[in-house]
Structures are given as C-alpha cells and as structure tokens.
Amino acid sequence: MPDSPSDEVTDDAYEAPYDLAVIGAGCAGLAGAVTASELGLSVALLDASGQIGGQFYRRPAPALGAKRPEALHHDWSAFADLRGRLEASEVVHLAGHHVWAVTRGSEGGAGWAVHAVTGPDGGGDRPVRVRARTVLLATGAYERHLPFPGWTLPGVVGAGGAQAMMKSGLVLPGSRVVVAGSGPLLLAVASSLATAGAHVPAVVEASGYLGYARRPGVLAANPQKLVEALVHGAALLRYGVRLRTRSAVTEVHGSDRVEAVTVSRVDRDWRPVRGAGRRIACDALAVGHGLVPQTELATGLGCATRRTPDGAYALVLDGLQETSVPGLWAAGETGGIGGAQLARAEGDIAGIAVAARVYGQPALTRDGRVRKLQRRRDRMRAFADVMAAAHAPGPGWVRWPDDTTEVCRCEEVTAGAIREAVTDYGAHDARTVKLLTRAGMGWCQGRVCGAAVACLAAGPGDGSVPPSAERRPLAVPVPLGVLGALEPDDAGADSTGRPDATGPDPGAEQTS
Structure with missing residues (x-):
C-alpha cells in the first residue's frame, strides 16, 4: 500500500467500525497492524505523517531523488518486510491524521472512537472519527x-x-x-x-x-x-x-x-x-x-503508568501488551524506550492478543510464536532498563541554566521566573508553576519544556524529578472550529458534556 495523503481517503473509510484502530505507523504500529490484519481483523492505521515508518524510518520525499535512502538507516530490511506486508494486506492506511482524543464508543458495536484532524499540519477542513472495537497505541516518543x-x-x-x-x-x-x-x-x-x-x-x-x-x-x-x-x-x-x-x-x-x-x-x-x-x-x-514516552492519549483515558529507571513515565502493560484499561493495547516506546527491534516484537504480540480478544480465542496467545516473541521482548526490555539507568539525568543539571535562560520557549518563560515562583510564591510542582508563569502553555504543550519545568519546580537536589503523567482531554492542538463543529455523540461526551475519559483516576493511581 503506497503512502497516500489523507485527502485521497474516501468517506467510506470512516463508516463501519473496524476491529482494530492502530495509532502510529512506526515500527510498533506497523507490526501490530499487519499482524492483526493477517489474522483476519479489519484494521485502520492512523498516523500524522504522510508516510509510514515513524521517526526511525524517516526517508526523503520522492521529489528529492534519493537513490539509496536505505543507506541512512539501520536494519532497513526489517522495515522493507513490514512495508511489503502492509502493501499485501487490507489495512486501511489513514495518513496525515492527527489524533487528538480517543473516547468510548457507544454505537455499532464499536468500543472506541478515535478523533483526528487531517492534513500535513492538522489544518484540514473537517474533523474525522474512526470507530473501532479495540485500539493499539503506538505513538512513540519525543526528545527530552x-x-x-x-x-x-x-x-x-x-x-x-x-x-x-x-x-x-x-x-x-x-x-x-x-x-x-x-x-x-x-x-x-x-x-x-x-x-x-x-x-x-x-x-x-x-x-x-x-x-x-x-x-x-x-x-x-x-x-x-x-x-x-x-x-x-x-x-x-x-x-x-x-x-x-x-x-x-x-x-x-x-x-x-x-x-x-x-x-x-x-x-x-x-x-x-x-x-x-x-x-x-x-x-x-x-x-x-534521551527520549520520553508519548503517553498523552493513554493517560487521558486513565491508563496506569510506571516510573522508568531514567525518571520518565511509561505505561503499565501486561504480558500481552494490554494497558490497565480493557480493550486498549500499547506497543513500542509508550511502554518504555527500547528501540525498533523491541517495538516490532511488542507490536506483533499486541496484534495477536487483539485478534484473540476479538475472536474470543485466548488459545491464540498461548502458542509457540507468542512465547518466543515474549522471551525476545523480555530480553530486550531488560536491556532497555539497563540503558535507561545508565543514562538517567543527574539532579545537578539544574545548575546549568542561569536566571536569564529561557526554559519555555513558546511562552518565553525564564529559569529565573520559575525559581521566583518556587521561592517567592510557594510553587512546588510543575502545574502550579504553569499557572503562575504560563510555562508549558504554548504550542508544544510542555513536550519540550515539561521535564525542565518540573525539575526546577522541585528545587535544588531534585533535578531528576520528571513531569507528572498528566491527564489531558486533548493530545494535540485542535482548532476551536473543529471542536465547535462536533456533535455531543461525535465527541464521546458524557451527560455533562465533558469528554468521556473512562478508566481509573490517574490522580489516585499513576504508578505500578
């Protein structure tokens, strides 16, 4: 299946519910999508990019005329295999789809509704909704x-x-x-x-x-x-x-x-x-x-998280990659930073586990293939934990920025302003600093400055404290016109009109 822009997708792609919606077309998402499809499930694969491969397998646009894009990558043969399997499958690839929320579905047997805005930068003319019985989160990570x-x-x-x-x-x-x-x-x-x-x-x-x-x-x-x-x-x-x-x-x-x-x-x-x-x-x-797991969609639904050895938050997953919220699976960096090989193994496990749930055949998860994948995953996950511990940021880094150093670039908030909020106004956490200084309220929504703001808010000696795993109703910036055009049923709203983010309260239980 070639990479295709979202404006070539017909309305039929949004009609009937899928067995599985996969969010993210990197290594984990591709593996989960093709594995589930090969087992007979109907699968929608949503990704913000115009091409598959995620961050790891980024490649030049055809117009640049690169003769050997594989020379820029490690383990290209594994990606070529995934791409070939995708092209041979019936997976519906929805490129240029920026997912801003996942909510409980309420019709047609769909357990979930995946909401997205379309276009290269999310500036499409209308919101879209994909309904699915199950969801696999493969949203990757961003830099710390x-x-x-x-x-x-x-x-x-x-x-x-x-x-x-x-x-x-x-x-x-x-x-x-x-x-x-x-x-x-x-x-x-x-x-x-x-x-x-x-x-x-x-x-x-x-x-x-x-x-x-x-x-x-x-x-x-x-x-x-x-x-x-x-x-x-x-x-x-x-x-x-x-x-x-x-x-x-x-x-x-x-x-x-x-x-x-x-x-x-x-x-x-x-x-x-x-x-x-x-x-x-x-x-x-x-x-x-280092990298930080991108978990906003999951924590918005109340998924439990755990502290990783380098101080970040990752999702708590069971042996078959399911989160603490039933019907919601995750694979790849959302469960902890581990690299492309680990992501592929986790995607394969999740794809099989989803098929077992949809078909009501738990025996699918107990065969030799799954046990082999689990052993490989556990081996690589153990190495990932060693890697995270070896490179964990030390608390002394908070001495690097002087008071004039900008910490939040979007809102131009300096380290001095954050320190003032702590020492003069009693702020002791990132949320209070945010309310006092606007740090983290810009376009990136704290993805760039979040870790630094939390560490500075914790004060000297606690520089390894990460940002909290926050529960947010919107995972990416969404135009107000898009939200205003939604009907209550489209937004998965409850009786109060708020997005229906079911699941455990993350304020009560965030770590394993």
Whole structure:
C-alpha cells in the first residue's frame, strides 16, 4: 500500500467500525497492524505523517531523488518486510491524521472512537472519527530537552532532529557539529553526521558507560546491542571523532547563530566541575538527553503508568501488551524506550492478543510464536532498563541554566521566573508553576519544556524529578472550529458534556 495523503481517503473509510484502530505507523504500529490484519481483523492505521515508518524510518520525499535512502538507516530490511506486508494486506492506511482524543464508543458495536484532524499540519477542513472495537497505541516518543544558556540560538537542534534532517531532507544542521547530551542515540547521530560529510569535533556524553557493566547477564543476552555499539564506535574512530564522557555542553556562544560551545566536566550528579570548561568552535550543536514516552492519549483515558529507571513515565502493560484499561493495547516506546527491534516484537504480540480478544480465542496467545516473541521482548526490555539507568539525568543539571535562560520557549518563560515562583510564591510542582508563569502553555504543550519545568519546580537536589503523567482531554492542538463543529455523540461526551475519559483516576493511581 503506497503512502497516500489523507485527502485521497474516501468517506467510506470512516463508516463501519473496524476491529482494530492502530495509532502510529512506526515500527510498533506497523507490526501490530499487519499482524492483526493477517489474522483476519479489519484494521485502520492512523498516523500524522504522510508516510509510514515513524521517526526511525524517516526517508526523503520522492521529489528529492534519493537513490539509496536505505543507506541512512539501520536494519532497513526489517522495515522493507513490514512495508511489503502492509502493501499485501487490507489495512486501511489513514495518513496525515492527527489524533487528538480517543473516547468510548457507544454505537455499532464499536468500543472506541478515535478523533483526528487531517492534513500535513492538522489544518484540514473537517474533523474525522474512526470507530473501532479495540485500539493499539503506538505513538512513540519525543526528545527530552534540558535547557542551558544559549540553547535557543539558531544552529542548536535536537539530536533526533539532526537525524531527521538527514533522513527526510538530506541536509546537515551545519558543517562542524558537536553532538552532546546523554544516551546511545548520540553515537548513532554522530556516526551518521560524520558519514554524511559533517565534521564532528566531539561527542559529549554527560553519563558514562560503566553502568552497563553492572548487568553482564543482560549484556550477554543482547549481543546485537554490542554489535551496534561497535559499528558506531568504528565510524567515530574512522572519522576522528572524540568521545568525551562525564561532560556536558553547558553554554552555547554566538550572536546570530552558534559559533562555539563550552564543554564542562560534570560529576556523577551532572554538576559542572568548576574550572573544567573547554571551548569548542562549531556552527551547530545536536543535543538530546534521551527520549520520553508519548503517553498523552493513554493517560487521558486513565491508563496506569510506571516510573522508568531514567525518571520518565511509561505505561503499565501486561504480558500481552494490554494497558490497565480493557480493550486498549500499547506497543513500542509508550511502554518504555527500547528501540525498533523491541517495538516490532511488542507490536506483533499486541496484534495477536487483539485478534484473540476479538475472536474470543485466548488459545491464540498461548502458542509457540507468542512465547518466543515474549522471551525476545523480555530480553530486550531488560536491556532497555539497563540503558535507561545508565543514562538517567543527574539532579545537578539544574545548575546549568542561569536566571536569564529561557526554559519555555513558546511562552518565553525564564529559569529565573520559575525559581521566583518556587521561592517567592510557594510553587512546588510543575502545574502550579504553569499557572503562575504560563510555562508549558504554548504550542508544544510542555513536550519540550515539561521535564525542565518540573525539575526546577522541585528545587535544588531534585533535578531528576520528571513531569507528572498528566491527564489531558486533548493530545494535540485542535482548532476551536473543529471542536465547535462536533456533535455531543461525535465527541464521546458524557451527560455533562465533558469528554468521556473512562478508566481509573490517574490522580489516585499513576504508578505500578
């Protein structure tokens, strides 16, 4: 099935309820959709992008004329297999669909209603609704950003953003690019940049790699991860890229764009070591401090969450990938950051589990294929937990931003304003800071600044505190005209007119 824009989808796609609606066409969503379809279910696959593959398998538009887009990717054969299975299936691919809410359905046997706005940026002329008996959330993750002086200068991009620029636009963020932050993504980004022709003077890792050595059994059970690290390490050696561990970029210098960065040694809590700063000339900085599961749709429905080893929130899932809300499954990064291979395994498990529920045949989940997938998932999930613990942000990073550093870029809220809200007005959580300063009320709705605001609100010494797993009625920005055009039944409203977000109260129980 080719990638197709949403305006080519006919109204028939929104009529009869599906057995399964999959939200997200990345590795997990594709695996879940095609597996369920191959077992005979009717499946709708919704994604905001115009093409399948998610963030991991971003690729250039055909107009750019890339001859070998697979050269920009790791494990391309796995994606090619998924794409071939999708093309051979009867999955209805709804591209350019930005899902803003999932509500309980009330008609036609559909358990759920998935609400979306269409178009490349969600600016379509009408809202759409997809009804389904079950839902699989495969919404992925977004980057964790920790602010420091100069991080808003042109030329500073997310580490994942730099990779996306290469994969989808065939462009580099600069000619001399420092890669910094924490996590294994840095090695992949640096090797890709260097291979594409950028000069990478340094990879700056705030943590170290000794944390992996504390779990030798987990490492031995995941040899492919060691192979990946060796491949990236060999690329860095080939291009003369220096790896600096226990270090962080604590300041960016420049007027109109990046001209240099200050790299400081940090202690185990990520506190800068006085007098240990070094200036490195560059014209771009690719920086990221790991990934955060994107769980807004699930927490809006009351799904239980758990704290991950790096302080984020991920969904609580059972052995078959079902959330705490019956009829709602999740796969991939929503259950914790783990990579493409883990996402595919979880998607396969979820697809089979949904089919077993729809058909009323639990035996489908007890055969050898499912047990093999579960063993693979558990092995890779154990490695993911080790990885998260090894690269967890230290509380000392809150000393990086001075009072003039912008934390919330959308609303131009500085670290000083947040500290004032804490010390002078008694704010001790992100929500109160938000009400006092508007931090997190902008277009990104706290996706960029949420972690930083929560850490600064917690005060000195608690910099590892993440944002709470909030329950929101809208997962993405929606025009008021779209909401005004909805009938109460279309919005899944209860008798009070509020969106019907059934499930347990997340204020009462958020962690496992």
